[in-house]
Each structure stands twice: as C-alpha cells, then as structure tokens.
Amino acid sequence: MNCVQFQEIVHDLARDAGLDQSARRDALAHADSCPRCDELLAEAQSLTTALRSLAAKDGTLGASERVEVALIGAFRQQSGPAVHSNRPWQWGLASVAGLAALVLLSVLVLRHPVVSPPTHGNGASATPSTAAVAPESAAVSQLPDASVESAANANSNFADADTEYASAFVALPFNGETAPVGDEVVVRESLSPAALANLGLPVSEANAGENVLADFVVDEDGTPRAVRLVE
Amino acid sequence: MVRLSGHSEDDLVRRLLAGDEGAFVFVYRRWQAPIYRFALHMSGNTSVAEDVTQEVFMTLIREGGRFDPALGSLSGYLFGIARNHVRKRYDRDRFLVPFIENSRDDGRSNGHAGRNGMHPSIVVAPVDLGRGETIAMVRDAVLSLPGHYREVVVLCDLQEMSYEEAALVLACAVGTVRSRLHRARTLLTEKLSDLQSPESKSAAGGMRQ
Numbered sequence: 467m468n469c470v471q472f473q474e475i476v477h478d479l480a481r482d483a484g485l486d487q488s489a490r491r492d493a494l495a496h497a498d499s500c501p502r503c504d505e506l507l508a509e510a511q512s513l514t515t516a517l518r519s520l521a522a523k524d525g526t527l528g529a530s531e532r533v534e535v536a537l538i539g540a541f542r543q544q545s546g547p548a549v550h551s552n553r554p555w556q557w558g559l560a561s562v563a564g565l566a567a568l569v570l571l572s573v574l575v576l577r578h579p580v581v582s583p584p585t586h587g588n589g590a591s592a593t594p595s596t597a598a599v600a601p602e603s604a605a606v607s608q609l610p611d612a613s614v615e616s617a618a619n620a621n622s623n624f625a626d627a628d629t630e631y632a633s634a635f636v637a638l639p640f641n642g643e644t645a646p647v648g649d650e651v652v653v654r655e656s657l658s659p660a661a662l663a664n665l666g667l668p669v670s671e672a673n674a675g676e677n678v679l680a681d682f683v684v685d686e687d688g689t690p691r692a693v694r695l696v697e
Numbered sequence: 698m699v700r701l702s703g704h705s706e707d708d709l710v711r712r713l714l715a716g717d718e719g720a721f722v723f724v725y726r727r728w729q730a731p732i733y734r735f736a737l738h739m740s741g742n743t744s745v746a747e748d749v750t751q752e753v754f755m756t757l758i759r760e761g762g763r764f765d766p767a768l769g770s771l772s773g774y775l776f777g778i779a780r781n782h783v784r785k786r787y788d789r790d791r792f793l794v795p796f797i798e799n800s801r802d803d804g805r806s807n808g809h810a811g812r813n814g815m816h817p818s819i820v821v822a823p824v825d826l827g828r829g830e831t832i833a834m835v836r837d838a839v840l841s842l843p844g845h846y847r848e849v850v851v852l853c854d855l856q857e858m859s860y861e862e863a864a865l866v867l868a869c870a871v872g873t874v875r876s877r878l879h880r881a882r883t884l885l886t887e888k889l890s891d892l893q894s895p896e897s898k899s900a901a902g903g904m905r906q
Contacts, residue, residue, distance in 0.1 A: 528730035545716035
C-alpha cells in the first residue's frame with residue numbers, strides 16, 4: 467500500500483468500518499512505516515473519538531413530552547373519522563336536510579313583514595297573505611294522536627292571538643342512527659331574536675324587537691326533529 | 698399497552714395505519730429520539746429539531762402507507778422524511794435566522810469565515826480545551842459543514858449508520874456516501890486539528906492496536 471491508497475481509506479480505518487481484515491492489516495503496516503500517514507491516522511482517530519463523545523453526550527436527548535401529546539392527539543383525530551367512514555351518507559343527508567331547513571326558515575322569516583298581524587283599531591280584516599302556509603305537514607301527520615293533542619294544548623297557551631298562521635314543519639339535521647319511533651311531541655317555544663340568530667336564521671328589522679313563536683317536534687329523548695314558525 | 702416489540706416493522710405500520718394507538722406510541726418512542734438528534738445535529742436548533750420530529754411522525758400518520766419494507770427499514774424511511782423536512786426548513790429559514798444556534802462570540806472570532814469557509818464561530822483554540830468545550834467545538838464544526846457533507850457525518854458518525862443504511866436515507870449510492878464522508882471528515886479534521894492536545898493525539902495513536 468502506498469500513501470495515496472492509505473489516504474483514501476484512512477477514515478474507514480479510523481472508524482473501523484468498511485474494511486476487511488486484510489486491507490486493515492495492510493493499512494496499519496503502512497502507517498507504521500510512514501510517519502506522515504501515521505499522523506493522518508492519529509488525526510482521523512482523534513476525530514472519531516471527538517464525534518463519538520458528541521454522540522454520547524447528546525445520546526439521551528429527545529423530543530419533549532409536548533410533541534408526544536400533540537402527536538397522539540393528531541393520531542386519534544386521524545383515526546377517528548375512519549371508524550365512522552362506513553356511514554358517509556348520514557353526514558350528507560344531515561347536511562342536505564339542514565340546508566333545506568335553513569333556506570325554508572330564512573324565506574319565512576324574511577317575508578315576515580308581509581304577513582300583517584290583525585289590527586283591531588282600523589277595522590281592517592286579517593287577511594292571510596300568500597306567505598301563510600298550510601299548518602299541517604308530513605311530519606305532523608306522523609305524530610300519534612296524543613302528540614297532536616299535546617300540540618293543541620300547547621297552542622292553547624297562546625290563545626291571545628286571534629288568528630294563527632304557521633309554516634310547514636321542516637326537518638332538522640339529525641345524526642342519530644335510529645329512525646323516529648313515533649313518540650314525538652310538539653313543543654311551542656317563543657324564540658327571541660338572539661335565539662333565532664343562534665339557529666342561523668336571519669333576523670330582519672321587522673322582527674328584531676319581538677319574539678317569534680315556533681313549534682318543535684321533539685323526540686322522547688329531547689331531540690328536536692322538525693320546526694315550524696307560527697304567527 | 699399491547700406488547701409490540703416482537704412485531705415486524707411492516708406489521709407495526711399496518712397496525713398504526715389501522716388506528717392502533719399502541720402501535721403508534723411504540724413506533725414513536727422507539728424512533729423519536731434518534732430522529733430528534735438527527736434534526737438537532739443538522740440544524741443546531743432545538744425548536745427546529747422538535748418541529749421536524751413532529752412533522753416526521755405526522756407524515757407517518759398521514760402517509761405511512763407509502764412505507765415499503767422491501768425498499769428499506771422503517772428507521773431509514775423516517776430518517777428520509779426527517780432529512781426532507783430539515784432541508785425544507787433550512788430553505789425556508791436561511792434568510793431569516795442564523796442556522797447555528799450555539800455560536801460563540803467570545804472574542805476569538807474575527808467575524809469572517811475561517812479557512813475552508815467554516816463558520817466564523819469555529820475558531821482555533823489557543824490553549825488546551827476541556828472535554829465539554831471540545832465537544833462544543835466539534836458540534837459547531839459539524840454545523841459549519843456544507844449540508845451534503847454534514848448529513849453523512851451525522852448519519853454515519855453520530856447515528857452510527859452503516860454506509861448502506863445512510864445510502865438508503867440519502868437516496869444515493871454507497872460509494873457516494875463513502876466519498877462524501879471521506880471529504881467531510883477531512884474538512885472536520887482540518888477545522889479541529891489545532892484543538893487537539895498532545896495527550897489526545899498520543900491516545901489516539903494508541904488505539905490502533
């Protein structure tokens with residue numbers, strides 16, 4: 467082995483890697499006979515020692531616990547939807563139903579000023595406008611008699627109104643797995659403008675200062691399934 | 698937690714992709730520290746190292762299906778991702794912040810690049826240095842290397858990978874790793890040669906037997 471060949475493998479020799487026994491023996495023999503190459507080997511071995519010291523010093527370092535917590539959270543989030551990915555149609559159905567309900571209710575609320583309440587002072591008749599919609603709907607027709615009675619009783623609590631107009635019931639988004647079982651009841655609520663806004667319904671200037679009546683079809687477990695606005 | 702140490706890497710990845718949190722935690726705890734240290738030695742910045750570690754395992758969560766055990770080990774796959782993130786981070790940040798976190802400004806630097814274009818903070822020590830200070834010098838010297846030399850030193854010398862393993866991480870030939878490492882170590886030797894005390898030189902000479 468000559469000096470050029472030695473210099474090509476000096477770092478392999480110093481790292482004790484990548485050389486077979488024969489090549490290693492030849493290289494060491496050359497270093498013993500060549501002071502310059504012996505010095506090169508000593509420098510390379512010192513470098514190996516220094517790098518191993520650095521590796522040993524940093525050997526216990528690792529990412530903080532914060533990273534593990536964040537990653538496990540991300541892992542759970544990533545794995546979560548996969549568990550339910552066999553029912554994507556439910557999400558689509560709920561979205562469509564919600565959108566339809568929102569559009570219908572928005573139209574009704576925006577047209578609120580057109581339906582003038584009966585006025586007693588000027589003798590004008592309380593003629594319903596075209597905005598008044600038939601009060602019954604498919605949702606109501608599915609209600610058992612008792613529920614209808616309940617709705618009627620609920621309505622009687624608002625007997626001060628001379629004439630009542632109501633929109634059709636519209637389904638609310640529902641993410642449950644079971645179909646309605648027929649134990650629904652109708653509950654009437656007076657919704658403030660803030661509550662309307664919370665439901666995502668627009669609040670017009672005309673109804674900004676007054677509550678709006680709404681009938682909710684509610685499951686036995688309290689889940690609202692449909693809603694209609696009442697006037 | 699389910700005992701997973703006996704499972705193959707392929708099986709572990711399949712499990713974690715199927716939502717097995719135990720498999721994910723096992724893989725993370727097995728490889729997070731080496732990945733973190735790789736990113737730390739490449740960047741010199743603990744924040745970057747944490748970010749890169751997090752990104753590596755986020756990539757595993759999202760795209761672990763790309764891991765093919767026929768092409769290499771899981772650690773090689775993870776180090777390959779880490780390398781890409783470090784490079785991206787470097788490309789993004791190099792004009793904003795200094796890449797070396799632990800630069801010393803102790804009056805010995807002349808403010809210009811030293812010989813071989815090394816970082817200004819890497820200076821020749823006038824006197825014998827303690828072990829801790831020597832390690833700091835070595836760390837800075839590694840950080841001052843050009844990226845393609847630095848990564849072979851970090852993988853082969855600090856992570857103790859074989860040439861073959863490093864070649865898989867770097868997606869290059871084994872001969873390329875070997876020649877880069879040879880050049881990188883020659884640069885490091887030049888940078889650090891003046892730091893070596895006579896004792897360490899003689900001790901190194903005695904290692905040949």
